[in-house]
Amino acid sequence: MLIHKVLRRVLPGVAAAGALLASAIVPTSTLAQQPEQYFPVASMRVGPYNAMGTGIFGGVIDYLNYVNIKHGGVNGVKLVYEECETEYNAARNVECYQRLLTGPNGQKMLVWDPYGTPLAYAVIGRVAADNVVLAQAGYGRTDAADGRVWPWVFGATANYWSQIGMKLNFIAQQEGGIEKMKGKTVVHLHIDTAYGREPLPAMREIAKNWGFRLVEIPIAPPGLEQQSQWLQIRKEKADWVTFWGAGAGMSGTALTTAARVGFPRNKIIFVTFGGAEEDMIAGGAAAKDTHVVAMVLPGKEWPLIADIEKVLYKDNPGKGNMQNPNRVGTIYYNRGVIAAANYIQAMKNAQRIHNKVGKPINGAEFRDGYEAIDWRSAETRKEYGIDGMIPPYRLTCRDHEGAGTFHMMQWDGAKFQIVTKDWMAAPDPKFIRKLIEDSAEKYAKENNIKLRDCPE
Amino acid sequence: MFYREAGQFRTSYAQDTQLLPLRQDRVGMLVVLIAAVLIPFFANDYWLGAILIPWLILSLVALGQNILMGYAGQLSLGSAGFMAVGAFACYNFMLRIDGIPFVVAVVLSGVCAALVGIVFGLPSLRIRGLYLAVATLASQFFIVWALDKFGWFKNYDPSGVITAQPIVMFGHNFASPGEKYWVVLVIVVVLALLAKNMARGSVGRGWMAVRDMDVAAEVMGLSLLRTKLQAFAISSFYCGVGGALFAFAYLQTVEPSAFTIELSFRILFMVIIGGLGTIMGSFLGAGFILLMPIFLNVLVHSLFGKSVDATVASSLEQLVFGIMIILFLIYEPLGLARIWQLTKERLRLWPFRH
Numbered sequence: 001m002l003i004h005k006v007l008r009r010v011l012p013g014v015a016a017a018g019a020l021l022a023s024a025i026v027p028t029s030t031l032a033q034q035p036e037q038y039f040p041v042a043s044m045r046v047g048p049y050n051a052m053g054t055g056i057f058g059g060v061i062d063y064l065n066y067v068n069i070k071h072g073g074v075n076g077v078k079l080v081y082e083e084c085e086t087e088y089n090a091a092r093n094v095e096c097y098q099r100l101l102t103g104p105n106g107q108k109m110l111v112w113d114p115y116g117t118p119l120a121y122a123v124i125g126r127v128a129a130d131n132v133v134l135a136q137a138g139y140g141r142t143d144a145a146d147g148r149v150w151p152w153v154f155g156a157t158a159n160y161w162s163q164i165g166m167k168l169n170f171i172a173q174q175e176g177g178i179e180k181m182k183g184k185t186v187v188h189l190h191i192d193t194a195y196g197r198e199p200l201p202a203m204r205e206i207a208k209n210w211g212f213r214l215v216e217i218p219i220a221p222p223g224l225e226q227q228s229q230w231l232q233i234r235k236e237k238a239d240w241v242t243f244w245g246a247g248a249g250m251s252g253t254a255l256t257t258a259a260r261v262g263f264p265r266n267k268i269i270f271v272t273f274g275g276a277e278e279d280m281i282a283g284g285a286a287a288k289d290t291h292v293v294a295m296v297l298p299g300k301e302w303p304l305i306a307d308i309e310k311v312l313y314k315d316n317p318g319k320g321n322m323q324n325p326n327r328v329g330t331i332y333y334n335r336g337v338i339a340a341a342n343y344i345q346a347m348k349n350a351q352r353i354h355n356k357v358g359k360p361i362n363g364a365e366f367r368d369g370y371e372a373i374d375w376r377s378a379e380t381r382k383e384y385g386i387d388g389m390i391p392p393y394r395l396t397c398r399d400h401e402g403a404g405t406f407h408m409m410q411w412d413g414a415k416f417q418i419v420t421k422d423w424m425a426a427p428d429p430k431f432i433r434k435l436i437e438d439s440a441e442k443y444a445k446e447n448n449i450k451l452r453d454c455p456e
Numbered sequence: 457m458f459y460r461e462a463g464q465f466r467t468s469y470a471q472d473t474q475l476l477p478l479r480q481d482r483v484g485m486l487v488v489l490i491a492a493v494l495i496p497f498f499a500n501d502y503w504l505g506a507i508l509i510p511w512l513i514l515s516l517v518a519l520g521q522n523i524l525m526g527y528a529g530q531l532s533l534g535s536a537g538f539m540a541v542g543a544f545a546c547y548n549f550m551l552r553i554d555g556i557p558f559v560v561a562v563v564l565s566g567v568c569a570a571l572v573g574i575v576f577g578l579p580s581l582r583i584r585g586l587y588l589a590v591a592t593l594a595s596q597f598f599i600v601w602a603l604d605k606f607g608w609f610k611n612y613d614p615s616g617v618i619t620a621q622p623i624v625m626f627g628h629n630f631a632s633p634g635e636k637y638w639v640v641l642v643i644v645v646v647l648a649l650l651a652k653n654m655a656r657g658s659v660g661r662g663w664m665a666v667r668d669m670d671v672a673a674e675v676m677g678l679s680l681l682r683t684k685l686q687a688f689a690i691s692s693f694y695c696g697v698g699g700a701l702f703a704f705a706y707l708q709t710v711e712p713s714a715f716t717i718e719l720s721f722r723i724l725f726m727v728i729i730g731g732l733g734t735i736m737g738s739f740l741g742a743g744f745i746l747l748m749p750i751f752l753n754v755l756v757h758s759l760f761g762k763s764v765d766a767t768v769a770s771s772l773e774q775l776v777f778g779i780m781i782i783l784f785l786i787y788e789p790l791g792l793a794r795i796w797q798l799t800k801e802r803l804r805l806w807p808f809r810h
Contacts, residue, residue: 045770054767085753085770090714091510094707095750098506118713121617125708141617192604193713194617221713323765447619 034078037360038103039064039343041083042096042114048222048247049088049116051278052332054323056115057083059336061321062328066308067344069316074347076358080105086114093119101130110366111135111343117195127152131363133346133370137339138163138272138295142198145401146440147371148451154370154400156342157393158295160271161202161435162404164242165426167269167293168206170408171240178427182211187233189254190244192218195273199244202435223250230254230261240267245274252282259286266291266410276331280411288413293406296338297389298416300329304385305337331416338390345384346370371395373402391423397454401436404429459804475652492641496634504633505706507747512637512644513701514746518726518738519651520694525724526733527660528687529667530580531588534595535723537576538692539699540715541569541599544609546700547710550621551611557625562643562700569696570689572599577688581681584670596717603712610710617711620704636705643701647694652735654690663687664733729784731791740792749777 041060044053064079073079082103084096093114100109112123113135120140127134134153136144142161144153158166171186172178188203190196200216207214215236217229223245233241241263245251251274258265266289270279275292283290300306309328312320320328327333350361350369361369374380374394381387393403405423409416426432444451464479466472476482496504521535545565549556576595580588603609610618623630623639630639654660662683665673674680703710722745730741752773760769788795 043766043770045767046774050767057766083757083766085766085773090707090709090711092749095506095510098502099750099754101502118617118711121711122707122709125619194711221716321766323767 034073035076035358035360036080036105036107037074037077037347038105038107038109039079039081040096040100040103040109040112041081042086042093042100042112042119043083044086044088044115046085047087047089048249051248052115052246052274052276053088055276055278055327055330055332056336056339058321058327059333059338060113060340062308062312062333063337063340063344065319065321066311069319070307070311074344075351077347077351077360079344086116086119088116088119090118090122094122097123097126101132107360108132108363110347110361110363111370113137113339115139117141117198118193121194124150124153131367133363133367135339135342135370137335137342139195142202143436143439143443145399145436147396147398147400148454149440149444149449150400151452152367154395156373156395156401157391157403158406159401159404159436160199161432162401162426162429163272163293163295163406164199164203165206165429165432166404166406166424167242168203168210169424169427170269170291170420172210172427175239178210184212184239185215185236186212187215187217187236187238187241188244189217189219189229189233189241191223191246191250192220195246196244199242201439202432203242205431205435219245219250221250222247224253226250226253226257230257230263233263234261238263238267240269242269242271243274244271247274248278248282250274251279252284252287255280255283255286255290259283265289269293269408272406277415278330278332280416285413287411290411291419292409292411292416294331294409294416295390295406296331296335297407297418298329298331298334298409299389302329302334302386302389303382304341304389305329305334307385308337334389338386341384341386342370342373345373345375349373371397371400375402397452404432457803457806459800475649489645492645493638496637501633504637507750509633509637509640510702510706511743511746512640513698513706514723514726515739515742516644516647516701517695517698517723518730518742519648519735520691520698521723522727522730522733522735522738523651523655523663523694524687524691525727526731526737527655527667528663528684528691530577530684530687531585532592532688532691533589533717533720533724534576534592534599535691535695536699536715536717536719537596537599538569538573538695539702539719540603540712541572541692542566542696542699543703543710543715544603544712545569545696546704547618547620548609548611558623558630558639558704559625559643562697562704565700566693566697569699570693573688573692573695574685577685577692580684580688593717596720600712600715617709620708620710623704640701640705643697647697648735648739651694655735659686667733725781729781729791731793734791734793736796737791737793740796744792748780749773752776 041057043057044050061081064081067074068079082100084100086093086096097112102108109132111133112127114120117139120134120136124134124141136155138158140155142159144150145155145159172181175181203214217232219226219229243254245254258268268290270290270292272293272295280287280290300309313325322328346366346369347361349372350365351357353368354365375390376392376394378387391403391405395402405425407423408419410419459480461478476485517535517539524530524532542565545568546561549561549564576592579591583591623636630636662678665678666680666683670680707714726741726745729744731737756769756773
């Protein structure tokens with residue numbers, strides 16, 4: 001029988017592979033001379049969102065390596081990482097979370113940052129029990145910005161409700177004030193997942209208060225066919241479109257289809273998550289003039305990004321994680337670098353607070369450090385080389401969002417031009433905050449969670 | 457040598473019809489079951505929570521798909537949809553009936569899925585083969601759409617991703633991965649045993665008759681309506697139970713987007729690779745499709761470490777996985793279950809060739 005010939009040849013290989021696997025899974029706890037701190041990297045390098053995954057997680061890994069090479073680690077603690085491929089799939093993400101929970105050096109992981117709203121939702125119920133910080137930087141569950149209900153979840157620098165508030169603020173400014181919004185039509189064109197629907201509760205409230213008409217149009221994932229949706233947008237005589245998509249394929253399709261039905265691109269506002277160079281390039285010439293919201297500014301001229309490029313790509317070639325070094329300084333890359341900068345800032349805080357300078361820390365200590373993140377002073381931002389790249393903000397026991405501000409950018413056909421003069425928030429940030437806390441309190445009540453006491 | 461039946465005589469009808477006629481099989485099964493029960497004492501949370509629990513659950517779903525596709529010959533693409541019905545039904549039973557034991561909720565959600573399955577099985581009375589597969593696609597899209605569209609199913613949760621309630625039975629909260637594993641194990645073993653007995657009894661013979669030639673089966677006096685809808689109902693029941701367990705014991709969230717068409721396809725591949733019309737194949741196929749990508753991911757990472765670009769490594773894993781599926785289908789189209797059977801036959805003759 002043929003199958004047995006195949007099996008006979010393959011079996012030794014399978015056995016060897018199994019032995020290798022076993023040796024890989026059993027944690028080898030070697031005593032390293034230099035203390036280490038382990039970070040998990042829940043990457044997505046294949047699948048529809050690979051442009052985002054390679055950029056963001058390339059940025060994270062580059063920053064960890066940069067700190068090791070440039071500063072010899074964090075106060076002498078070397079940073080190590082382990083990567084797992086989630087494919088933006090909730091089930092694979094849970095498997096990765098479990099696999100990376102304990103690192104190869106036997107340390108428990110401190111932070112989980114999967115860069116996907118469905119992925120964050122899939123582990124949000126587990127992190128508190130495992131003492132892991134869920135760092136959902138600008139994505140994930142919005143009302144987790146209430147630190148009284150979600151002590152382990154952080155959404156710095158801003159969440160989707162603040163973002164939709166900022167977008168509507170921008171639209172109102174373009175139209176000449178909030179009172180001019182009456183009778184206007186805004187279409188929320190979104191991918192039909194939890195992520196796409198996330199801003200809707202806040203958006204509906206604002207629509208009611210301002211008196212504009214909100215039309216919700218879902219697109220079934222992966223969103224590569226949008227003809228009927230854009231025809232409907234024409235039919236509704238939309239004034240503005242807030243586009244909530246994901247993946248370069250979906251973004252490009254939106255722009256080319258909008259061009260085909262003749263909808264002006266400068267009236268389309270892209271979401272941070274699916275609004276990067278890759279998304280615009282996918283739209284080709286049709287992408288020109290599209291508005292995109294940014295929570296971290298792109299560019300190579302920031303001192304930190306320039307130095308990373310110098311240290312990892314010029315001085316030590318081969319150390320950089322980006323396959324295409326030209327992507328250093330793009331939106332996704334810079335966002336990954338900032339996410340990792342937050343880990344490091346939190347780790348430094350934790351070492352200081354818990355008197356562990358030069359020593360590894362645990363999850364609870366890291367959580368305290370993350371809550372103490374403070375980017376308000378220009379000196380701190382300059383010290384990291386990121387002044388101007390992120391908004392000034394700090395996190396507190398109660399406020400796990402921080403800034404809630406953004407810049408508006410416009411695609412000029414080759415790169416993004418910053419349109420707004422300063423970081424811009426919702427017209428009434430207190431109103432958004434109240435929506436968040438109401439929603440979190442409702443959740444706490446339904447699930448019998450006692451609100452954490454926060455001084456202030 | 458190992459599978460010699462010499463000396464084992466069957467002297468009564470009961471012995472002749474028992475589940476595992478060979479002593480070696482009985483002993484083997486006993487060892488496997490004891491090991492399965494004792495695993496939580498040895499395995500860590502990763503193995504339980506990320507490998508064994510999803511494997512058992514997806515085996516159950518593959519079993520459901522196998523009943524419909526392998527035994528009754530009705531090509532269906534809606535299994536993830538029926539899983540979604542089970543998951544959301546379980547959520548609603550737990551939410552709306554105070555203190556309902558988890559197992560009762562799971563069985564009821566299986567019943568809900570079975571009812572939905574009967575509705576979507578109706579086209580099978582008129583159309584066959586690939587055309588039926590396309591018709592059952594409707595169930596996949598319709599169910600996920602309906603769960604998204606009507607807020608009542610989600611208890612008007614704005615995000616649509618609901619945290620699953622804890623698994624509570626007899627006043628005990630089954631919280632740790634080990635306890636969840638036992639719950640899943642018991643349900644899967646009972647249902648697998650049931651499926652095996654159905655498949656080799658009159659019910660299963662009816663399915664196979666319809667599969668092999670439905671006109672002949674009807675001439676023999678089998679009611680096509682009854683047999684086909686029965687297969688749809690039982691298959692959907694298994695998928696529904698699997699879906700409820702998938703949401704509650706594995707993901708711990710209930711959301712429609714976990715049950716996409718992609719999952720339906722994966723379940724289909726599990727059945728085809730495992731072996732159509734075999735109970736064993738459902739388990740082997742689920743293991744292959746679920747665990748092989750994880751195995752490759754770990755293997756590539758431990759072999760090359762960080763010396764190979766991670767993007768290349770991730771793509772390589774998918775490449776290898778695809779090639780393996782193609783090779784399997786070329787060299788053993790009857791699936792992993794057939795390989796197991798051939799191995800047993802060889803073990804019987806070993807060390808001789810013939």
